[in-house]
Amino acid sequence: MSNTHHQIVIIGAGTGGVTVAAQFKRKNKDLDVVLIDPADKHYYQAAWTLVGAGTFDFKDTERPMESVIPPGVKWIQDAVSSIDPDKNAVQLASGHRIDYDYLVVSPGLINDYSLVEGLGDAINKGGVCSNYVNSEYTWEVLRNLKGGNAIFTQAATPIKCGGAPQKIMYLAADYFRKHGLADKVNITFPIPGSVIFGVPEFAKTLMKVVDRYGIELRFFHKLMKVDAEKRQVHYKITAESSMIAGCFYALNPEIVDLDPSETDVVLEYDMLHLAPPQAAPFFIQESKLAFSDGPNKGWVDVNINTLQHSQYTNVFALGDVAALPTAKTGAAVRKQAPVVVENLLHVLHQEKELSPGYHGYSSCPLVTGYGKMVLAEFKYDNVRDSDKMISMFVDTTKENYSMWLLKKYGLPFMYWNLMLKGKA
Numbered sequence: 285m286s287n288t289h290h291q292i293v294i295i296g297a298g299t300g301g302v303t304v305a306a307q308f309k310r311k312n313k314d315l316d317v318v319l320i321d322p323a324d325k326h327y328y329q330a331a332w333t334l335v336g337a338g339t340f341d342f343k344d345t346e347r348p349m350e351s352v353i354p355p356g357v358k359w360i361q362d363a364v365s366s367i368d369p370d371k372n373a374v375q376l377a378s379g380h381r382i383d384y385d386y387l388v389v390s391p392g393l394i395n396d397y398s399l400v401e402g403l404g405d406a407i408n409k410g411g412v413c414s415n416y417v418n419s420e421y422t423w424e425v426l427r428n429l430k431g432g433n434a435i436f437t438q439a440a441t442p443i444k445c446g447g448a449p450q451k452i453m454y455l456a457a458d459y460f461r462k463h464g465l466a467d468k469v470n471i472t473f474p475i476p477g478s479v480i481f482g483v484p485e486f487a488k489t490l491m492k493v494v495d496r497y498g499i500e501l502r503f504f505h506k507l508m509k510v511d512a513e514k515r516q517v518h519y520k521i522t523a524e525s526s527m528i529a530g531c532f533y534a535l536n537p538e539i540v541d542l543d544p545s546e547t548d549v550v551l552e553y554d555m556l557h558l559a560p561p562q563a564a565p566f567f568i569q570e571s572k573l574a575f576s577d578g579p580n581k582g583w584v585d586v587n588i589n590t591l592q593h594s595q596y597t598n599v600f601a602l603g604d605v606a607a608l609p610t611a612k613t614g615a616a617v618r619k620q621a622p623v624v625v626e627n628l629l630h631v632l633h634q635e636k637e638l639s640p641g642y643h644g645y646s647s648c649p650l651v652t653g654y655g656k657m658v659l660a661e662f663k664y665d666n667v668r669d670s671d672k673m674i675s676m677f678v679d680t681t682k683e684n685y686s687m688w689l690l691k692k693y694g695l696p697f698m699y700w701n702l703m704l705k706g707k708a
């Protein structure tokens with residue numbers, strides 16, 4: 285098989301890859317930039333939450349890949365199967381090899397069902413749904429539920445858009461209420477963490493939303509198994525035994541069926557929405573670019589402020605695949621992309637100083653019902669980082685109709701017309 289050489293090779297034409305490619309070309313149209321991606325469609329995944337609640341058309345979340353490739357950028361429709369950063373080369377599934385001067389890594393992440401027993405067989409049928417997998421099926425399950433137990437949950441791995449599992453829960457709760465089913469459906473939210481949201485200013489509002497919908501919230505619940513035949517979901521409580529009583533929260537404590545001595549929990553479901561376990565793509569996990577050990581094992585090892593690889597100075601990473609201690613979102617990518625572009629061009633021009641310009645910004649548009657949204661913006665260490673301009677007009681820690689309009693209309697427009705074109 286033949287080798288080809290390119291100046292800047294970008295792995296993945298998703299949110300990160302396309303945004304960065306477009307920004308490179310805006311800076312200098314003579315740069316030789318290629319995007320490698322096997323997919324023939326590009327998705328605006330952030331709207332899948334709304335698709336799952338029947339308020340956005342799935343077709344409007346997808347576009348043909350060729351339509352989002354920036355002018356002057358070459359798209360190689362192939363999958364990267366391995367990376368050899370010592371030789372500045374990537375191997376493609378077709379057998380072709382591409383040599384590069386500079387590499388940008390942005391292949392997103394994968395759903396790894398093997399980490400929860402029974403999940404691979406259970407998903408997408410029998411009421412087991414996920415907006416991360418098939419948001420149209422979520423909507424089918426939701427609108428067909430007439431009563432029983434609706435469980436919303438998430439795996440204990442890092443996941444993209446950590447707020448997405450609760451957004452669909454609030455929309456579902458609002459849907460049940462609007463359709464006279466609020467008394468017939470019990471909603472439970474078992475999560476692996478110890479708080480509903482990491483940033484206290486937003487968590488306060490969300491706890492009020494939980495109370496309003498009568499949701500039973502459970503902390504320290506590690507998702508272990510889905511038994512599709514018995515329609516049961518299994519958890520292990522990970523808190524110390526003295527803390528177990530604190531793992532359960534409900535405004536009305538009578539709805540909690542609590543046995544403080546029990547660490548194995550089995551819940552019956554009629555509807556089960558989950559965020560599946562997620563991991564870096566296998567070719568990344570196996571590469572020299574990933575952490576080989578520790579809590580970040582498998583994710584790409586980059587400087588958390590410059591986004592340059594810690595050992596290979598001609599390699600940068602952004603998006604879901606990067607080991608960054610912040611939420612994995614498209615909003616985070618928007619702030620990471622200019623830092624990657626600026627710093628890679630610094631290296632290209634042999635300028636020593638890199639910009640430590642990324643401070644962990646991420647944002648989660650927390651939809652709390654049809655027509656209601658809390659815009660959670662934050663940076664490293666869970667410090668609130670709300671947009672100053674928006675904050676002049678709106679208290680973004682509170683539920684707001686204007687933020688809902690932003691989510692449903694404003695952000696999709698910005699994504700397709702500004703961000704992917706390197707303008708935002």
Ligand SMILES: Cc1cc2nc3c(=O)[nH]c(=O)nc-3n(C[C@H](O)[C@H](O)[C@H](O)COP(=O)(O)OP(=O)(O)OC[C@H]3O[C@@H](n4cnc5c(N)ncnc54)[C@H](O)[C@@H]3O)c2cc1C
Nearest residue numbers: 296298299300329330363364391392445603604613614615
């Ligand atoms: C249900 C849901 C709700 C969300 N809500 C929001 C939200 O409200 N706000 C928000 O900001 N973000 C949200 N997100 C997260 C957001 O979509 C992602 O964080 C963002 O798309 C990450 O960009 P990325 O470039 O890292 O990965 P992606 O956009 O996923 O792109 C990865 C690309 O890499 C390609 N690829 C994979 N393997 C290979 C390979 N071997 N070789 C070459 N290419 C490869 C894929 O085909 C894909 O095109 C949500 C996501 C989901 C699923």
